Amino acid sequence: MIPVEARISVSRFRDAQIDMAHGAGGKASRRLVEGLFAPLLMGANAGPLADAAHININDAQIAITADSFVVHPLRFPGGSIGELAVNGTVNDLAVSGARAKFLLATFVIEAGLPTPILEAEVRAMADAASRAGVAFAGGDTKVVEHGKADGMYITTAGIGVPLPHLSLSPMSVRAGDQVILSGPVGDHGITILLARGDLDFEADLKSDTRSVLPLVEALAHAAGSGVRWMRDPTRGGVATSLNELARDCGMSVHLQEDRIPVRDSVRGACELLGLDPLHIANEGQFLAVVARESAGAALEALREIPGGEDSANIGEIREQPEAAVLGSTSFGGTRIIDMLVGDPLPRIC
Amino acid sequence: MIPVEARISVSRFRDAQIDMAHGAGGKASRRLVEGLFAPLLMGANAGPLADAAHININDAQIAITADSFVVHPLRFPGGSIGELAVNGTVNDLAVSGARAKFLLATFVIEAGLPTPILEAEVRAMADAASRAGVAFAGGDTKVVEHGKADGMYITTAGIGVPLPHLSLSPMSVRAGDQVILSGPVGDHGITILLARGDLDFEADLKSDTRSVLPLVEALAHAAGSGVRWMRDPTRGGVATSLNELARDCGMSVHLQEDRIPVRDSVRGACELLGLDPLHIANEGQFLAVVARESAGAALEALREIPGGEDSANIGEIREQPEAAVLGSTSFGGTRIIDMLVGDPLPRIC
Numbered sequence: 001m002i003p004v005e006a007r008i009s010v011s012r013f014r015d016a017q018i019d020m021a022h023g024a025g026g027k028a029s030r031r032l033v034e035g036l037f038a039p040l041l042m043g044a045n046a047g048p049l050a051d052a053a054h055i056n057i058n059d060a061q062i063a064i065t066a067d068s069f070v071v072h073p074l075r076f077p078g079g080s081i082g083e084l085a086v087n088g089t090v091n092d093l094a095v096s097g098a099r100a101k102f103l104l105a106t107f108v109i110e111a112g113l114p115t116p117i118l119e120a121e122v123r124a125m126a127d128a129a130s131r132a133g134v135a136f137a138g139g140d141t142k143v144v145e146h147g148k149a150d151g152m153y154i155t156t157a158g159i160g161v162p163l164p165h166l167s168l169s170p171m172s173v174r175a176g177d178q179v180i181l182s183g184p185v186g187d188h189g190i191t192i193l194l195a196r197g198d199l200d201f202e203a204d205l206k207s208d209t210r211s212v213l214p215l216v217e218a219l220a221h222a223a224g225s226g227v228r229w230m231r232d233p234t235r236g237g238v239a240t241s242l243n244e245l246a247r248d249c250g251m252s253v254h255l256q257e258d259r260i261p262v263r264d265s266v267r268g269a270c271e272l273l274g275l276d277p278l279h280i281a282n283e284g285q286f287l288a289v290v291a292r293e294s295a296g297a298a299l300e301a302l303r304e305i306p307g308g309e310d311s312a313n314i315g316e317i318r319e320q321p322e323a324a325v326l327g328s329t330s331f332g333g334t335r336i337i338d339m340l341v342g343d344p345l346p347r348i349c
Numbered sequence: 350m351i352p353v354e355a356r357i358s359v360s361r362f363r364d365a366q367i368d369m370a371h372g373a374g375g376k377a378s379r380r381l382v383e384g385l386f387a388p389l390l391m392g393a394n395a396g397p398l399a400d401a402a403h404i405n406i407n408d409a410q411i412a413i414t415a416d417s418f419v420v421h422p423l424r425f426p427g428g429s430i431g432e433l434a435v436n437g438t439v440n441d442l443a444v445s446g447a448r449a450k451f452l453l454a455t456f457v458i459e460a461g462l463p464t465p466i467l468e469a470e471v472r473a474m475a476d477a478a479s480r481a482g483v484a485f486a487g488g489d490t491k492v493v494e495h496g497k498a499d500g501m502y503i504t505t506a507g508i509g510v511p512l513p514h515l516s517l518s519p520m521s522v523r524a525g526d527q528v529i530l531s532g533p534v535g536d537h538g539i540t541i542l543l544a545r546g547d548l549d550f551e552a553d554l555k556s557d558t559r560s561v562l563p564l565v566e567a568l569a570h571a572a573g574s575g576v577r578w579m580r581d582p583t584r585g586g587v588a589t590s591l592n593e594l595a596r597d598c599g600m601s602v603h604l605q606e607d608r609i610p611v612r613d614s615v616r617g618a619c620e621l622l623g624l625d626p627l628h629i630a631n632e633g634q635f636l637a638v639v640a641r642e643s644a645g646a647a648l649e650a651l652r653e654i655p656g657g658e659d660s661a662n663i664g665e666i667r668e669q670p671e672a673a674v675l676g677s678t679s680f681g682g683t684r685i686i687d688m689l690v691g692d693p694l695p696r697i698c
Binding site: 065112141159 | 362368371372381385389391400404415417456457460462464467471475484488490491493497698
């Protein structure tokens with residue numbers, strides 16, 4: 001056995017301490033994963049720690065994923081931590097091209113939490129699992145002293161089976177491919193912000209948390225192997241997911257910004273705060289890159305599914321410039337859209 | 350779709366709030382799991398949420414488990430939270446009769462945590478995984494404000510393959526079966542207690558954290574289908590695990606207490622604190638119930654494995670009394686050994 005110290009002699013993560021930004025899904029998160037977690041846990045040749053991994057075990061192909069949820073507050077318009085914990089894991093599997101079958105759930109609860117608060121979340125999980133067609137197979141509970149878990153943290157692991165006819169990879173993306181988005185962006189992140197009451201702004205807005213599996217299945221059925229890549233733009237938003245794609249495939253993503261659905265209330269809150277809606281987290285949307293010849297059928301199929309009516313073709317892949325995301329509007333002018341930097345909206349999932 | 354409220358009309362968990370005891374692995378934990386988590390998440394007919402579940406997916410049998418780790422302090426003689434997070438999940442699979450193949454790891458880290466502390470735990474996880482022969486397949490990181498995660502919490506999910514020739518269930522246990530224990534009890538729990546410095550007592554003691562898979566495999570090889578049941582006696586200790594067995598199989602476990610290996614320092618600390626070593630958590634031991642005719646070969650096989658030298662036959666299963674654990678010493682006299690009540694040593698894993 002080779003000791004880890006010999007295998008991995010240098011960690012490339014140079015930040016002296018962990019800050020909120022390392023959990024925000026943007027540049028700092030990527031530094032932490034690629035500079036510390038991936039090289040130490042997955043070896044020198046590892047890519048980034050994937051949200052869902054497809055593995056072969058006992059001659060079967062399965063997909064696995066795990067996420068911890070620390071959203072604050074625990075409940076918010078349109079959802080709660082329990083619902084998020086189920087949908088988030090179902091969605092990580094869905095955009096990897098898999099249908100969730102089993103979930104494991106672990107709870108870190110702080111002493112003194114009233115039972116009705118816990119019970120509400122367990123019921124929310126059961127309901128979300130029922131809607132997503134997934135079964136709980138086990139779990140674990142730990143209790144820590146009052147104040148040391150902000151109510152509760154929930155971790156879910158998901159085990160799923162690959163959907164047929166899909167082979168997703170940034171390496172499959174080609175110039176001319178179209179970028180499809182399943183619905184309006186930023187609802188979840190801005191809902192959490194408003195639920196905290198820190199902002200003197202009211203809006204009739206709710207989280208978009210839901211299982212995207214029905215939409216993903218409709219897309220896969222309509223476009224089959226024409227689907228190249230999918231991602232759910234949670235922390236860091238659409239801009240961060242597409243920058244990761246651009247970097248991984250070495251091409252550029254050209255967005256027609258006025259085709260990207262954004263609700264007025266989300267746009268208003270973002271203007272007030274100096275944020276870009278494309279950096280705001282979503283919990284019920286996904287991005288897909290689809291071959292040009294499949295894009296029309298894909299969009300049509302998505303729009304026929306309840307909840308997919310606002311799906312839009314928001315742009316395309318081009319050879320140049322390398323590894324960038326660009327946005328144009330119908331007024332003309334093009335801007336570079338970067339990944340999220342810092343953590344303007346902490347603990348949104 | 351039937352709403353959960355209709356399916357499960359009554360939660361049987363009556364405690365008004367969550368307390369430390371609900372995370373201790375004893376009676377209160379069992380109430381929480383059986384009265385709230387299991388009926389809501391797994392349906393009215395569910396048994397307790399198992400530590401590891403064996404499921405069929407894509408025509409393959411696999412075993413899955415997940416645990417959160419909140420041990421305090423993060424490092425202690427003989428181990429650390431990272432090592433525990435790997436070994437604990439490998440062991441949950443092992444005693445379910447499965448060999449861990451893949452792990453997922455999620456981190457909840459508090460802002461301000463010095464990077465070297467995180468890096469040390471990630472390295473500890475990599476080392477433990479290497480020793481246990483298991484690979485990391487993915488993960489997730491969340492960051493919460495300073496003070497809200499006591500350094501860090503780690504959750505690991507494990508996916509494994511069933512070991513051949515094993516069919517484990519409390520229902521398979523028969524009167525006359527023998528109870529085998531892999532080594533001395535209480536080292537882990539007392540080590541954590543001493544590491545906190547709350548106790549004016551010093552001892553040359555370290556956590557027993559390790560993968561028990563080599564021992565489990567040796568036992569399975571020697572006794573095959575003669576192995577009826579296994580469990581790693583973590584929170585709640587040997588007494589709690591055996592009480593759960595007694596309840597589940599409806600028979601009694603008769604222990605010869607002077608055959609149970611307990612180090613002098615563990616016994617001393619327990620006497621000082623008024624605790625029973627059989628209630629103290631272990632992180633590198635397991636219990637097995639083995640058919641009488643296989644017990645000799647099983648014990649011999651275990652003792653030949655490095656780290657199995659102290660394995661002992663500590664008692665047997667009898668028909669009467671129903672659902673109880675009894676302890677006898679060579680001085681005569683028999684006592685009832687109950688499950689852990691309360692949480693005398695919180696956050697030991």
